[in-house]
Amino acid sequence: xxxxxxxxxxxxxxxxxxxxxxxxxxxxxxxxxxxxxxxxxxxxxxxxxxxxxxxxxxxxxxxxxxxxxxxxxxxxxxxxxxxxxxxxxxxxxxxxxxxxxxxxxxxxxxxxxxxxxxxxxxxxx
Numbered sequence: 576x577x578x579x580x581x582x583x584x585x586x587x588x589x590x591x592x593x594x595x596x597x598x599x600x601x602x603x604x605x606x607x608x609x610x611x612x613x614x615x616x617x618x619x620x621x622x623x624x625x626x627x628x629x630x631x632x633x634x635x636x637x638x639x640x641x642x643x644x645x646x647x648x649x650x651x652x653x654x655x656x657x658x659x660x661x662x663x664x665x666x667x668x669x670x671x672x673x674x675x676x677x678x679x680x681x682x683x684x685x686x687x688x689x690x691x692x693x694x695x696x697x698x699x700x
Contacts, residue, residue, distance in 0.1 A: 577601045579691035581671050586699045587661055593698055595656040597671030597691060606673035606689065609654045610681045611645065613667035613698070623669070624656060625681025632678040638664070661700040668693050 583595040597609060610625040624645040625634045633645050644657040654671060670693040676686035 577603065577605050577673055577689045579671050579673060579689055581669065581691040581693070584669060584698045589662055589700050591661050591700065592657070592659045593661065595658070595669055595671075595698070597654040597656075599652055599654075599673060603652065605675070607675045608673070608678055608681050608686065609647065610672045610674075610687060611654075611656045612670045612672060612684065613665075614670070614693075615664075615667040618667075620670070620684060622682030622684070625678055626654060627678050634678055634681050636682065658698065661698070663700050666697075666699045668697050 577599055578601045580598050581595060583593060585593060587593050607628050608625055611623040612620050613623050614620040623636050623639055624643055626645045626647055630647040642660045647654045671691040672687035673689040674687035680686045
């Protein structure tokens with residue numbers, strides 16, 4: 576079983592930056608892709624970004640390209656989501672997820688078997 580713990584959310588002024596972290600523990604061999612999702616009040620959960628376990632392949636939602644950067648520190652395992660030039664539209668609860676899927680499918684929630692706890696990682700701008 577894989578457990579995911581997110582951290583790093585908070586309140587920031589528009590134009591500011593935040594970095595979210597997603598740390599995996601447990602059976603850490605059981606995934607090939609890590610994704611970040613977000614859900615704003617009254618809206619559907621949407622894929623924000625994804626990264627292959629190797630860190631070689633990444634993918635971004637159009638709304639975050641050029642502002643968000645996803646990375647993985649394989650030595651320490653966390654996956655980071657650096658969010659710059661934050662906008663009020665970025666306000667949401669952010670979740671990380673892990674699964675066995677191709678990077679091309681990383682925006683689909685159905686690609687993931689494991690999810691972080693979410694609610695403690697709200698981003699508000």
